Amino acid sequence: MRLRCAVLDDFQQVATELADWSPVADDVEVVAFDTHFTDEDALATALADVDIVVTLRERVPFPATLIARLPRLKLLIASGMRNSVIDYAAAEAHGVTVCGTASSSTPPVELTWALLLGLARGLVEESTALRTGGPWQSTVGADLHGRRLGLLGLGKIGSRVAQVGLAFGMRVSAWSQNLTKERTDEIGVDLAPSKEDLLASSDFVSVHLALGDRTRGLLGPAELALLKPTAYLINTSRTAIVDQDALLAALHEGRFAGAGVDVFDVEPLPAAHPMRTAPRLLATPHLGYVSRANYATYYGQAVENIRAYLTGSPVRLLRPN
Incomplete structure (x- = not known):
């Protein structure tokens, strides 16, 4: 049998x-x-x-x-x-x-940039408007060249995201608890003095850390409050690294420009989950590895x-x- x-x-x-x-x-x-x-x-x-x-x-x-x-x-x-x-x-x-x-690690690197670019240039809003008879040009894109990309984590995925950022002409910084200047010099990026400095100085922040005791809830209300009003946050790593209640509150209150998220606390995402209707959010159904x-x-x-x-x-x- x-x-x-x-x-x-x-x-x-x-x-x-x-x-x-x-x-x-x-x-x-x-x-x-x-x-x-x-x-x-x-x-x-x-x-x-x-x-x-x-x-x-x-x-x-x-x-x-x-x-x-x-x-x-x-x-x-x-x-x-x-x-x-x-x-x-x-x-x-x-x-x-x-x-x-x-x-x-290639697919999550590519999806990170799909989310970042989609947010920066308002692709969802502009495409939807074009296809539904909405306004012709309603957003003003955020530039990448010369802007600061802050990476939380510079491992296998984070380092490749950094290389793309450098190719766009971005200034790239990275931080994690054990990150060394030798590692950032090897990749060709700046070592941020602290997590707080990276969050406050970056125009785009992307999360590329493994989930563990030290990273769970790493970005809570106090950390998200450090982001510039014009900044964007990308998380294609693990949901629990970012406090979900704090993220939803920040998005609804417009504390920063927007977020791109590919990971959720429940998957598949229930129909009534608040992430489905959150403003300023570009969300994909965990496509990073797909x-x-x-x-x-x-x-x-x-x-x-x-x-x-x-x-x-x-x-x-x-x-x-």
Whole structure:
């Protein structure tokens, strides 16, 4: 009897198109779900007869309570090589092997700039007006050349965002708790004296930090109050780095020019969530990792992981962060 593999959150219905599943076709039946399961009961019911699960990023938690309800589950594959919503101890206790895949930093870099440019030039407002008979030119674009781009984080993604900013002729500064002048000199940007200085002096602020105890709530009411009235904030990293209540309040009160957000406290975003109607907000449904090349890697390596598991030599094993 073939094993049953469930692919979760295949919203675009491309999981079986962007990778070749034929190497495991004799052993595995693939079932893709294009809707999101919003609670553990629904997920446990849908996966009751499943041996393998492929899940995207950290959208679907796999706590001990869920894993205990999936007696057939033997292999859990998550895209990326870091996942904080899987209970690894429970997986081990129930004999579930957990694997990951590679993930490119290029798509989130590109989406960061799509959001930044869309905000700076009022693309959504102008496009909507043009297509609906609205006014011809209603916004005045914010310039990039010569303006200050402040980066919170200068790692793999932040450093590439910095390089694009430099290509636009921007003055680029960066800050994080452990950032050194040697690192900023290597990238060719300025080291901000402090987080507060970076926020107060930047025309555009972009978040590129990993979520942890030191970064959770890093930008709260006091920090957001430091932004210039003409500044824009971009977050394609993790929701919890920016206090969501403080962000919503700042947007409604017009304390700064606007925000571009790709990550949310609940995903998919509920229909009545206040982020859907917040003013001065350009929001996308967590598209940072969503690209053809990335999906081909995710699902292609998921197939490789399944093959390796079936031969008794699992690869790309995930461990707790």
